Amino acid sequence: MTTLAFLLLIVATIFGYFLNRIAARSIWNRGERLHSLTSYHGLFSALMVLVPVLTIMLFWLALEGRILDSLTMSGLPDGVLDGQGTGGLQLILAEIKSVSRGQIFGTPEDWKIAAADRYIALTRTSNMLMLIVVAVLSVAIIAFARSRVRVDFRARQGVERIVSGLMIFCSVVAIFTTLGIIFSLTFETYRFFEKVPVWDFLFGVNWEPQIPIRADQIAAEGAFGWLPVILGTIVITVVALVVAVPVGLFSAIYLNEFAPPKVRLVIKPVLELLAGVPTVVYGFFAILVVAPAIRSFGQSIGLDVAPNTALAAGGVMGIMLIPFISSFADDALSAVPQALRDGALGLGATRGEMMTTVLFPAALPGIVGGVLLAVSRAIGETMIVVMAAGLIARMTINPLESVTTVTVQIVTLLIGDTAFDNPKTLAAFALGMMLFLVTLIINIFALRIVRKYREAYD
Amino acid sequence: MTDITNAPGPRSPHRTTELIAGTLKRRHAKEARLKWIGLGAIGIAFTMLFILIASLVSSGWQAFAQTHISVAVYIDPQEVPAENLPRGGFDDVLAAAMAQMLPDADTDDRATMRSLNGILSNGAQFSLRDQVVANPDLIGQTVTIKVPVSDPFDQLNKGLIDRDTIEQNRRVTDREIAWFDTLKDQGAISKPFNWALFTNADSRFPELAGLKGALVGSFWVLSICFIISFPLGIGSAIYLEEFAPKNKLSDFIEVNINNLAAVPSVVFGLLALAVFIGWFGMPRSAPIVGGLTLALMTMPTIIIATRAALKAVPPSIREAALGVGASKQQVVFHHVLPLAMPGILTGTIIGLAQALGETAPLLLIGMNAFITSAASSPFDSATALPTQIFIWADSPERGFVSRTSAAILVLLGFLMLMNAVAIYLRQKFQRKW
């Protein structure tokens, strides 16, 4: 049905295009001078049909599921839903849907089968309605567009206005995305703080997001203090920076000043290769190679090292960040004007002295901006830590212990089935909110530094 | 200019030269040290890349071949009655066939028969069943089938199990090793290229697990990501670069896009979970949601690349077109955009390559489900290449380690291909204005 509606829309669009084009053509053939080219008359009709009808269809499809679900559920006989939580309701809905698809497991109650039939009927009605709406609207718009074909009709301006509108819409999507992130995070975080006090979250030193399965269970209360989680994040970030900053920086210094052009041509793409490796690959590398290596090295010098140390996760994250920092530093060093290099060399500085005493200090703001962006990357990096760091939150800064991070907790809390009404799920959103805020502040700050720095030498 | 008259004259240049000469050795040594440290840093980065690739290749290359065994199976009508084919005792038939090849095995001992069957992959009985169901005439005949061996024997055949470790610490017993060697001597064992890696979907058994589901899933995700992010990104970039008035709003959009490009990917996962799945009620684990999410993530990359490409088109071309009376949109769509297209495509491909490797948001929307068939539409549950890697990396069976590395090599292969195309485009259409 949906496919049919889409096909109908496409046909209507093409039809509208040719209808108007031919109409305009016939005016032109009569020897009159059209304001706009015939193809613009065609395009005008096509866009007039396509844009509004497609918008309506997409909205329909996006909202249809929700509405059908609630109609189905509200039509259930009284009493069958009593005492069901959100999870239970979702299960019942899922069962009704699978029955409606003909996938029947066991013997469902009669009211479920009835609901399934109603669901099917509702779906069909909805699809039918959509088809009719598409058809009627298309015809109406085509007729309207056709009536506009006249000698003096400014079809080009019409088309350009529509195209402008579309382009503005495209630009606004980015804003909507940000708004979507902020609203969804705020909304779920607000619900989380209804269940768990803000104070406990911000200043609690215990993170034990277990949720009782039954109300009468012992240790029913989970603890949601995020301090150990953010501490673990900081530990891993620091380890990553300890690896990435010196290696990245010295690589950039070598590339920028000492590498012969041919060597540079080889090294740069290879470093970019390192940057293109997906993080899930780094995560696997951490558990396959780095963690066992650190562990066996630790044992050989008599240290007891956890299998998922902050050192392994942070170290691998550091490797991931090397190309990031080196390319930022390289750009910053290259942005220092040639005049300053000449000035230093002309006074008899060696290349090394020029680098350390003139170029590096001059490029420092740009480099700091790059390092800050790397910090934000490290804090937000997910796969490496999900695979290689621990799950238990500890208040420790020892990189040889296993620590957990904000992103690890978000993923573990949300993996598997999630219901939106328990603190465990909502806690992930609260963590996500904090993650978003922290990285946003760092990013704004870093981007500002970088931009200021670029302006200084432009 | 008055102060120059009472300025003291220069010191003896001769003494200066001497002073400088004395410092030169130390200073050049310092310079060399900096250079070597830099070279060392690059060496570290390269070594890491080498270890990364080498460890993946060394653990992954074996997974591109799969140990198979050829068994001549007599389809015993007593075990496999024609009237109830799907419930036939295909495992017993196979065990009997195995026993035939290994005369020293005690066919009456159930444990023995079980371990004989254990040499074959768990999938062997199903593939035999499918064959017989498709052609019931086979009942009462002997058919030769070639099936994968189970994971421990695959490992044994690939030399990944040390025969010298004590029996208890090994996944195959001495007796099983002896059987396997006998079978090998008979020429029943072969190790062909592992096509199943690409034609099978996921499975709990490493020897049967393949990437088809993940490849199809990634295909859907990337297609949707492209269909959405490409027009949105280009539209937005053109507007911001060519049409937008320079005011607070366009500044805000610009800052917004730059920041969006740096938002952690897991946050996009949260957005998708709350909005697409939670509010719009879209299906979990579906490529459509994954594609939408990655499209939002890729869009800033495309916008930034497109704006750079548009900026690189010299104003003289715009002026020339405006000069002959084209409207501003005609200038952009007829002249500027085609000229900027190679740059735009390069940026888009690089953005899509990033999207292909993106994992975290897909985990949150449930694209790490265990799914044993490939998705037939973007609304079905599916995995993607990176999430499949995550699932396999999490699996305890030994055979999955090698499979994971192989999957990573496949993923890296695709990424290299995409980047190669991007570089090719850039080289081919690179223009000096």
Added chain:
Amino acid sequence: MNDMRKVERDLKVNDAKITARNVDVRYGETHAIKDVSIDIPDRTVTSFIGPSGCGKSTFLRCLNRMNDTIDICRVTGKITIDGKDINERSVDPVQLRAQVGMVFQKPNPFPKSIYDNIAYGPRIHGLARSKTDMDEIVERALRRGAIWNEVKDRLHAPGTGLSGGQQQRLCIARAIATEPEVLLMDEPCSALDPIATAQVEELIDELRQDYSVVIVTHSMQQAARVSQKTAFFHLGDLVEFGETEKIFTNPSDPRTESYITGRIG
């Protein structure tokens, strides 16, 4: 050894600070300087003039081996300063550049304080034994750079905060601080306004007492004002070299005449 002594004696006779013999410079495929030979005297201002792209700046950069920093640049021929071949393997460009200071077209103070700008050279070369020693060097250089009075109260303000003319004099002072014997100036006034230009020109004239100054300029008036000797370059050739007065009043080569009368340029 005998030859060496002979060369030295010749130099004494000519009183030449810098001698160039058969110098060729190539940038990749481009032949930028063709077989140039010249003797530049001590304690004199010598100006290089010629149309843009004629190679005068390139030749200037040969004199302190700044062309070494450009990868595709190849220099052949012999250049001596005080009889010593500067392109010899044993000569360290670092030391050479301390001995032959250079001032560039655009004022290029480091993004450091005025004091640190001046102290930069002496510091990297280890010329000061103590803080007071360094203070003395800085003051002397700033005085000789004719900028002391303007900056003495704000030595620790950033050098980039000065006006263009002040920045250029700061750069001259910075070059003087390493006690060079020769000062090379590559169009030092092209980025300056007329008043600042006059100040710098006055300074150049003063510096002649202690240094051999070589200045590249695109302005013939400037060459006539500040220099005693003038060399005219055209398309990589050294066309004519002699007393400034003679070049401007009675050039012997028709190309020089065309240039100074404004027919090529």
